Amino acid sequence: MRSQNSQGLLITSAPSGGLLKILLFLLLFVSISFSQKLKVLYEDGRVGVVDATKTSLNALQRVVYTEKPIRVKYLDQLVYSSSVAIRGSGPFNFSINTSPGQNLSVLSAGASVSFSGACSGGLDNLFCSGGPLNFNVSSSSDWRLIVQSVGKNIFLSDVSTTAYYLGTGAVNTGRTGRNVLVGVVDSGIDLCHPAFKKPDGSSKVLFLYDLATNREYNRQQIQSLIASGNCNFDSLGHGTSVAGVISYIARDADLVVVKLPDQMTDADVMQAFDYLRNKKDQLGRPMVVNVSLGYNVGPHDGTSLIERKIAQLSGPGFVVVVANGNDGGRRVYGRIGALSGSASVDIYSQGEGVIDLWYSGGTLRGEFCVGSSCLSASPGESKTASFGGCSVDMKNVYPSPLNGDGNLRIETNCTGDLTVRLYSIGGTPRVDVYIFSLFDAMELKNHFLDDGFGGYLGTVLVPATSPKVISVGAISSSFCSQRSYQNLGFIAPFSSRGPTRDGRIKPEVVAAGHCVRTPMAGFQSYRDSAGTSFSTPVVAGLVALLLESNPNLDVDAVRNILTSNALRDSAVGNVPNNLYGWGKAFLPPEAVPGGGSPGGSGGSSGGGGGGCNSASPDLYTALLALVLTAVLRKRIRRVL
Structure with a gap:
């Protein structure tokens, strides 16, 4: 034993x-x-x-x-837009080839823009008769344009200069998610927000289940709550924003919202999956589930319990879409290959967190040190210690019943320079190091993998590592910040990169996520949001359109459609890769059987159209701090 x-x-x-x-x-x-x-x-x-x-x-x-259970965190917000981005510096002229009936809108930053040719109206609402539309850009410095299209998708061959894909083409598929269920596993929802109101006045929310109280509200009860004004079930606001993005893409889908406890864990998320799968089976309708949260603890190879749960429930008409994470710009993953002697993993810490090391191909002894104070554990040993004002809980498990590998896990609230020394005691183990910490309080000082584009490989979070989910990264897609402006059309700096620990490409696709217009809980208004939390519901909305056409698609079939239709440009490069996956998420009408006519909403001024002109760094910072209060708070045991 x-x-x-x-x-x-x-x-x-x-x-x-x-x-x-x-x-x-x-x-x-x-x-x-x-x-x-x-x-x-x-x-x-x-x-x-x-x-x-x-x-x-x-x-x-x-x-x-x-x-x-392991505490999990909601992923920060990012941005969403559509169609193509055009970047330049100084005066410039270019053209777009248009089709009869095509409707364009242009958002500009850093430039004055005039046009001539095949379209009439204003830049925010151009109606085209077909033929070249010529643009003249007046600027003495860098500028950015976003060109959105309804009625016809824009491809790079239509633009006379270098452009970068942003949009999904959803509005031109002719599908709206009718008869599809969208499960939202998140912080709740503001039922009264107009983003969730159907044209007939009824709510888009079919069921709301509060996991903490074990109470379910059906549509009739939801309508009563709305009528009484007692309808904001989202103190964080994250779930309201996520659900709002899905509603932009699949406006006729019915939402089934699971409100997680404020101090949520992965066990809560697993129970939410059970509830949603049961609801899908009871109603006999297809469902896509959006998961905009994750954590960096576990084997990252598909064998964790939450990943097993997803695989257990996955099947025809039940597809889970997960955010890849927002750790792409942080050194939270490292690798040591073929350890034959010893090696040191150096970490800088400003607070409590978890150092999670998984090893295979041999065995090792681990030693955790703060200055000259050290604690060691060989396979099968469990140790605790107190080093002055901090505590350490260290376990070395071999073999793990999850996958047969070894796992050295260290939970600590020690600060400053920390060291984990590893000693090979059998074979030549390969070691993967994961860091998960409160308020991003820990980061590796060595062994991290630079991706060559300003980010770090291996930073994808659990459960996006599951082989039975569609994982989604984010691209910078509007002008809500200086960083998104400079990075427009490219991978968002924070978007987590693959691969998984067992070498699979993640994400599958990326979508606009820097910035998206999202509804604000407790208000009748919108804000600019950023994060893979918000590129993920873009793709979940696309999956809803696919399930409308074929309710029996499973995750593998959906993955094939999304990856085979993903857009590639010079930013994406050769695919697949661990930044963009197979490319930028996109659905041409032919990918959605029966599609082909405009969806009737979401045009140049529709929800999710881009904008982001009123973005507030102070608002983003405040929201980030609020969201991170739900992050892991590990219980550190002290030695008496």
Whole structure:
């Protein structure tokens, strides 16, 4: 029998030791003060979430592995736009070849723009009769233009100068997500916001389930809440913004919202998946699930319990779309290959967090040091220590029941320069290092992988690492900040990069995410939002359009459609790659059977159209701080 570790408990008792198994299970359960839940792995390979006080002894005997919940965080906001971006410096002339009935709009920054030729109206609403539309740009410095199109998709061959794709083409597919369910696993929703109001006055939200209170509201109850004005179920505002982006893309889809607890964990997310899958089956309708959250703890290879849960529930008409993460500009992943002697992992820390090392191809002993104070653990050992004013909880598990690899996990609130020394004690193990910390308080000083474009490889978060999800990165897509302006059309600096630990390309696709117009919870207005949290619902909306046409598509079929139709330009480069995946998410009408006519909304001034002219850095900073209050707060045990 193995000892308890920070990941969980492996139970290897003989059949006659069933009582011991239950006692060990209960010991782990009562040691977890922040949660009433445990994630479990059963003998038959299923995973689940249980409350030991409500689970039968017979059911507990079938558990072979338990794991305490891991805190997860909502991903920061980014931006969304459409069509193409054109960048330049100084006076410039170019043209776009237009078609009869095409409707264009132009957003400009840093330049005055005039036009002539095949279109009439104003720059914000051009109606074209077909033929060249000529633009004259007057500027003495750098400038940016975003050209949006309804009625016909713009391709690079239509533009006489270098352009970069931004948009998805959703408005031109002729689909609106009718009869499709969209599951939103997030912080809740403001039911009263006009973004969720159908033309007939009814709500787009079909069900709202509050996981913390175990209360479900149906559409009739939701309408009553709206009528009474008691309708803001989103104190963070994140879920309202996410759901709003989906509604831009798939305006006729019905929303099924799961409100997570404020101090959410991955166990909560797993329970949300169960609820949504049951709802999809009860209603007999296809569902796409949007997950704009994640964490950087676990094997990152598809074998974590939350990834197993997704694979367990995935199937025809049930597709999960996940944000790749916003750690692309941070040194939170490192790799050491073929360790034959010893190596040091250096970390700078400003607060509490988790250092999670996974190793294969051999075994190792780990040593955690703060100055001259050190704590070591060999495979199978669990240690705790107090170094002056900080604490350390260190576990070295080999083999992990999740994947057979080794896992050295260190939970600490020590600050300053930290060192993890690794010693090979068998074979030549390869080591993958992941950092997850409160308020981005930790970062690697060595062994990180520079991607050559200002970011870092291997930074994709769990559960975007699952092979059974569509993972989404973000591109800079508007003018909400100086950084997005300079980076327009390219990968957003914060967008997490692949690969997964087992070498798979992530993300599958990228979409506009720097900046998107999103609804504000508690207000009847919108704001500019940035993050893979908001490029992800763009793609979830596209999946809803696909499911409208074919309700039986599974994640593999959806992946094939998205990757085969993704747009490539000079920013994307050769595909697939670990920044852009297979390219920029796009749906031509032929990819959505029955499509081909304009969707009737979302034109040049429609929701999600771009704008971002009123972006406020102060608002972004305040929102970021608010969202990060939901980040991991690990319980650090101190030695008495």
